[in-house]
Amino acid sequence: MSVGGLILLPARHVQVVPTTCELAAFRGDDAPALVDASLSCTMCLSGAVEWSLVADVWEAEVECRCHSCGYGRTVWVTGEQALRLALHPHAVQ
Ligand SMILES: [Zn+2]
Numbered sequence: 001m002s003v004g005g006l007i008l009l010p011a012r013h014v015q016v017v018p019t020t021c022e023l024a025a026f027r028g029d030d031a032p033a034l035v036d037a038s039l040s041c042t043m044c045l046s047g048a049v050e051w052s053l054v055a056d057v058w059e060a061e062v063e064c065r066c067h068s069c070g071y072g073r074t075v076w077v078t079g080e081q082a083l084r085l086a087l088h089p090h091a092v093q
Helices: 032-039 079-087
Strands: 049-055 060-066 072-077
Touching: 049 079, 060 079, 072 079
Parallel strands: none
Antiparallel strands: 049 060, 060 072
16 A cells, blocks of 8 residues: 655755756857747746846856746756857847
């Protein structure tokens, strides 16, 4: 007999990475439309997403917030992608 419920793991096994994290799908030399598409909302598929690049020496991430449904998520980017975003003006209003 199986009983559904929470499975409690020791603290050292708990991942602190939010489940909404994902890896950006565009390449450093992709067209702006593809960059925008990769950052568009995964909930309602709206392209009206406000994003901001957060980068430091070791890693970079993009904080995305959908204007249509309010869904927020974090997208991890590589150094090349971060550079691409830094050069890419906010095309989405
Ligand atoms: Zn949305």
